[in-house]
Amino acid sequence: MATNRSRRLRKKLCVDEFQELGFELNMNFKEDLSDEAIDAFLDQFLSDAMTANGLGYVGGDDYGLVCLAKRGSVSEEQRTQVDAWLKGRSELVDFTASPLMDVWYPESAINPA
Secondary structure: OOOOOOHHHHHHHOOHHHOOEEEEEEEEEOOOOOHHHHHHHHHHHHHHHHHHHOEEEEEOOOEEEEEEOOOOOOOHHHHHHHHHHHHOOOOEEEEEEOOOEEOOOOOOOOOOO
16 A cells, blocks of 8 residues: 555544554453343443543443544553553453554554654
């Protein structure tokens, strides 16, 4: 593919200076947790950890992708806030949050700031 792209095309493709970052999230719930408890946790997660920090979550109840709710990138500070919120939850056995990555092209390296 051509590397000499116009600014408009780079923005449309979310590449170069328009790269958007997010992170993957894996959550492991306790075995004895009811479906209602998982649903309540997810409702709190979406309102307290995602919406409150301007983030969006795409995925299922145990795996998903966290990205900014509007155009742009998740900051390391936002990632840390989600991490801290999840650490305080008793419904989870454990969870993993990946390092920041390109949400449109996960195999691509992150552009230096």
